[in-house]
Amino acid sequence: MTLPPFLRRWETLLLAMLVLIAGANMAATPFYLGVGNIVNLFQLEIEKIIVALMMTLIIINGEIDLSVASVMGLAACVAAYLFHAGWPMPVALLAALASGALAGAINGFWTAYVGLPSLAVTLAGLIGYRGIARILVEDRAYGGFPDWFNALGQQPQFGPLTVSIVIFVVMFAIMAVVLHRSILGRLVYVMGNNLQAARYSGVRVKRVKLLLFIASGAIAALAGLLYAARLGSVRGDMAVGFELDIITIVLLGGVSIFGGSGNLLGVGLSILVILNLRNGMGLADITGNTQTSVIGALLILSVLLPNMAQAVHTKWKGRET
Amino acid sequence: MKKLLLASAAAALIGVLAPHAAMAQATVKPGSAVDMVLLPKFLGIAVFDQAHNGAEEAAKELKNSKKLQYLGPTPENSVAGQIEIVTNAATQGVGAIMISNNSGDQIVPAAKAAHAKGIKVVTWDSPIPSAEGEDVFVAQVDFAETGKVMADMALSILGAEGGSFAVLSASPDAANQNAWIAAMQTALKEPKYAKLKLAGIVYGNDQSETSYNQALALVDKYKDLKLIMAPTTVGIVSAAKAMQDENLCGKIKVSGLGLPSEMLAYTKNGCAPQFALWSFVDLGYLSYYTAYALATGAIKAEAGQSFKAGRMGTYTITKDPTRKEGLRILMGPFSKYDINNVEAAAK
Numbered sequence: 001m002t003l004p005p006f007l008r009r010w011e012t013l014l015l016a017m018l019v020l021i022a023g024a025n026m027a028a029t030p031f032y033l034g035v036g037n038i039v040n041l042f043q044l045e046i047e048k049i050i051v052a053l054m055m056t057l058i059i060i061n062g063e064i065d066l067s068v069a070s071v072m073g074l075a076a077c078v079a080a081y082l083f084h085a086g087w088p089m090p091v092a093l094l095a096a097l098a099s100g101a102l103a104g105a106i107n108g109f110w111t112a113y114v115g116l117p118s119l120a121v122t123l124a125g126l127i128g129y130r131g132i133a134r135i136l137v138e139d140r141a142y143g144g145f146p147d148w149f150n151a152l153g154q155q156p157q158f159g160p161l162t163v164s165i166v167i168f169v170v171m172f173a174i175m176a177v178v179l180h181r182s183i184l185g186r187l188v189y190v191m192g193n194n195l196q197a198a199r200y201s202g203v204r205v206k207r208v209k210l211l212l213f214i215a216s217g218a219i220a221a222l223a224g225l226l227y228a229a230r231l232g233s234v235r236g237d238m239a240v241g242f243e244l245d246i247i248t249i250v251l252l253g254g255v256s257i258f259g260g261s262g263n264l265l266g267v268g269l270s271i272l273v274i275l276n277l278r279n280g281m282g283l284a285d286i287t288g289n290t291q292t293s294v295i296g297a298l299l300i301l302s303v304l305l306p307n308m309a310q311a312v313h314t315k316w317k318g319r320e321t
Numbered sequence: 322m323k324k325l326l327l328a329s330a331a332a333a334l335i336g337v338l339a340p341h342a343a344m345a346q347a348t349v350k351p352g353s354a355v356d357m358v359l360l361p362k363f364l365g366i367a368v369f370d371q372a373h374n375g376a377e378e379a380a381k382e383l384k385n386s387k388k389l390q391y392l393g394p395t396p397e398n399s400v401a402g403q404i405e406i407v408t409n410a411a412t413q414g415v416g417a418i419m420i421s422n423n424s425g426d427q428i429v430p431a432a433k434a435a436h437a438k439g440i441k442v443v444t445w446d447s448p449i450p451s452a453e454g455e456d457v458f459v460a461q462v463d464f465a466e467t468g469k470v471m472a473d474m475a476l477s478i479l480g481a482e483g484g485s486f487a488v489l490s491a492s493p494d495a496a497n498q499n500a501w502i503a504a505m506q507t508a509l510k511e512p513k514y515a516k517l518k519l520a521g522i523v524y525g526n527d528q529s530e531t532s533y534n535q536a537l538a539l540v541d542k543y544k545d546l547k548l549i550m551a552p553t554t555v556g557i558v559s560a561a562k563a564m565q566d567e568n569l570c571g572k573i574k575v576s577g578l579g580l581p582s583e584m585l586a587y588t589k590n591g592c593a594p595q596f597a598l599w600s601f602v603d604l605g606y607l608s609y610y611t612a613y614a615l616a617t618g619a620i621k622a623e624a625g626q627s628f629k630a631g632r633m634g635t636y637t638i639t640k641d642p643t644r645k646e647g648l649r650i651l652m653g654p655f656s657k658y659d660i661n662n663v664e665a666a667a668k
Contacts, residue, residue, distance in 0.1 A: 029413075031412045031413055031414075034412065036412065037412045040408050040409075040412060043408075044401075044404070044405050044408060141425045141426055141427070141450070143426050143451070150430075153430075154430045230430065231400075231404070231424075231427040231429075231430065232426065232427065232429055232430050233425065233426040233427050233429070235425060235427065237400070238400075240397075241397050241398065278405075279409075282405055282406065282409040283409055283412065283413060285390045285392055287364075287392045287393060287394065287402065287405075287406055288363070288364040288365075288392070288393050288394055288395050288402070289364060289365070289395055292395055292398075
């Protein structure tokens with residue numbers, strides 16, 4: 001799998017950024033390198049980065065899923081609602097995962113089979129699924145889950161690592177294989193590059209898209225449940241606004257918003273860059289708007305730089321011929 | 322045998338007396354170096370900045386050589402942001418965190434983790450509902466008192482002949498406001514308020530535009546309306562502006578809970594002759610004293626512990642009657658504002 005050279009350079013740039021940030025963090029605070037802090041660094045954003053992995057595939061495929069954060073909230077609320085209605089927790093969790101997959105299937109149906117733009121479909125999902133979540137729990141907070149469930153999100157289970165972190169690592173490996181080593185992965189790129197061409201060459205584009213959206217919904221639901229376990233209680237406004245952070249991570253990773261290009265290595269580096277930056281700023285007592293602006297500036301640069309590089313490149317080429 | 326009994330009786334007596342000895346007012350010694358974090362619901366809200374000023378005042382008095390960190394999330398990231406800040410404070414091993422909790426019980430795992438590391442967790446303005454992971458809650462005012470203060474202001478504005486008034490609240494599910502309105506309705510049952518008639522309650526969701534429109538809708542709906550009571554700082558300003566814009570201030574007055582700096586103009590032009598609020602400066606000041614006293618070991622987080630909080634006087638930790646679990650320090654009282662004192666308070 002060879003990549004265009006400027007993308008290869010993008011990953012190098014991310015790596016350089018990461019080294020720089022890690023160096024600054026080490027210099028700024030003695031707490032940075034503690035095992036506990038490194039675990040916290042991942043834990044505090046773990047649900048977002050799990051969803052970001054699947055979002056990478058969706059965006060490379062030329063689509064977008066704005067409904068992920070609402071599906072996270074929906075799944076958490078479904079589980080809490082059913083558990084408090086007397087269902088055993090494991091069954092409630094399965095039902096919650098199913099609700100996420102169903103939400104994804106609805107997104108996929110309208111996008112792939114009806115042909116509406118996923119931007120519009122999943123925007124409707126963002127509003128609709130959140131609405132259902134809020135109807136289910138109203139303005140209450142549901143807590144009192146079994147200890148084993150809370151422990152999933154709060155306590156280290158594998159050495160110092162939590163279940164969520166292990167799930168993330170395993171999922172990263174699976175996604176890497178699917179995207180970069182499987183036929184499905186190749187279809188994701190081909191469709192993202194040129195949907196018409198893919199269709200004419202006999203790719204069952206509808207089925208692939210539907211599958212991707214179902215996976216996106218199910219993974220968002222899983223992330224929502226992990227979030228509920230980490231917080232120990234569920235509210236209707238859980239994960240509101242997370243979709244933007246998730247898409248930010250993917251775009252900073254060098255994935256083109258127009259589809260067809262990008263890779264999981266870039267997204268992995270982007271995750272490390274953002275998490276380390278947040279953590280360093282947090283430990284240096286920089287929070288709130290300052291933190292948001294720094295990350296915002298980073299994103300603006302990440303969108304501008306490659307485009308500028310390409311524009312300059314094209315112009316240069318034009319002059320030569 | 323008798324001696325033994327006597328001895329054990331004496332021991333029991335000492336056992337009973339000892340806590341009383343500890344209950345004597347503790348002295349908060351200035352000069353300790355304690356890292357402390359003041360965490361509002363989110364940044365950019367006037368009342369939280371006032372609490373910050375109060376906390377800084379206390380920090381100066383207590384000669385804490387460590388700078389107070391005033392850290393908060395952005396409004397759209399309040400829950401995750403608060404959890405992140407508490408978690409990072411635990412990593413840094415600060416001495417105390419003061420939280421105006423906006424995360425319900427979702428803050429509990431983070432607060433518990435901080436608490437387990439020996440960090441004192443004081444909540445102010447808004448507590449942790451289950452009280453888990455929390456040492457003590459510094460409460461601004463008693464809910465019942467809020468209701469009575471509103472009923473009194475309505476009586477004082479409407480006078481002996483009374484009349485019809487309506488409530489413009491925040492959101493339908495706002496726990497604070499609902500408790501205050503319920504307390505006011507209870508207070509209204511007393512005979513001296515017999516001529517006050519509560520016509521209805523509407524909700525402006527603490528958004529200026531919605532509140533403004535709801536205030537005007539009230540005017541249309543209740544023709545004999547004489548007063549709008551808004552137990553929210555956003556609602557009261559919007560209602561006063563609406564009445565001013567429509568030249569209705571001669572007929573309909575506005576009252577409730579408001580910030581002097583935001584209400585100054587409306588009190589001066591007679592639209593909102595009287596309103597009330599607790600001092601957020603004092604709330605920040607008292608929270609800092611409480612957290613500092615806990616972190617330096619001057620007091621323990623136990624009912625009956627008592628200490629002197631600088632200029633504000635002596636406070637005692639009690640069980641919190643408004644929650645199943647938890648301890649509280651009740652600040653109180655309300656400050657009522659009218660034309661005589663609003664200007665000084667607005668500065």
